[in-house]
Amino acid sequence: MDEVDRIVAAWRRERPDLDVSPMEILSRVSRLARQLDLARKASFSDYGIEGWAFDVLSALRRAGEPYQLSPSTLLQETLVTSGTMTNRIDRLVARGWVERRPDPGDRRGVLVHLTDSGRATVDSALADLLVKEREILSGLTPSGSRKLAGLLRELSTGFDGSED
Numbered sequence: 001m002d003e004v005d006r007i008v009a010a011w012r013r014e015r016p017d018l019d020v021s022p023m024e025i026l027s028r029v030s031r032l033a034r035q036l037d038l039a040r041k042a043s044f045s046d047y048g049i050e051g052w053a054f055d056v057l058s059a060l061r062r063a064g065e066p067y068q069l070s071p072s073t074l075l076q077e078t079l080v081t082s083g084t085m086t087n088r089i090d091r092l093v094a095r096g097w098v099e100r101r102p103d104p105g106d107r108r109g110v111l112v113h114l115t116d117s118g119r120a121t122v123d124s125a126l127a128d129l130l131v132k133e134r135e136i137l138s139g140l141t142p143s144g145s146r147k148l149a150g151l152l153r154e155l156s157t158g159f160d161g162s163e164d
Contacts, residue, residue: 039132067114
């Protein structure tokens with residue numbers, strides 16, 4: 001038994017009229033989300049970045065060579081407002097992790113380009129985070145991991161892109 005089992009048992013005892021079975025899944029997901037948040041904060045603090053910075057740098061890194069995207073594409077990737085993105089880009093420029101470049105395909109447009117320093121930072125932070133994530137998942141077999149990933153994909157498919 002884990003803590004969620006104890007909580008669910010107490011609710012079933014106190015409120016037998018309610019179906020508390022969703023708690024068996026979602027309370028565990030919530031607890032895992034907290035563990036992941038702690039792991040992210042620990043990994044990122046070693047590199048002097050916050051979660052939002054990692055998200056922007058990661059989007060640029062995943063774009064592949066030449067590691068640049070338009071601000072509007074970054075908005076779609078990170079699900080923030082344009083004002084928030086402008087502020088984030090400004091802060092990343094100040095850190096030397098990204099730079100604004102003219103968009104050769106649009107005289108009025110700019111592209112946000114990942115610098116070598118930004119690339120080294122996001123690569124290192126990602127490698128560190130993955131070590132911590134593997135620790136979180138260490139209680140699962142490879143088969144169990146694949147099964148859980150499939151179930152979570154099935155559950156979350158309807159929510160993708162709607163995290164406003």
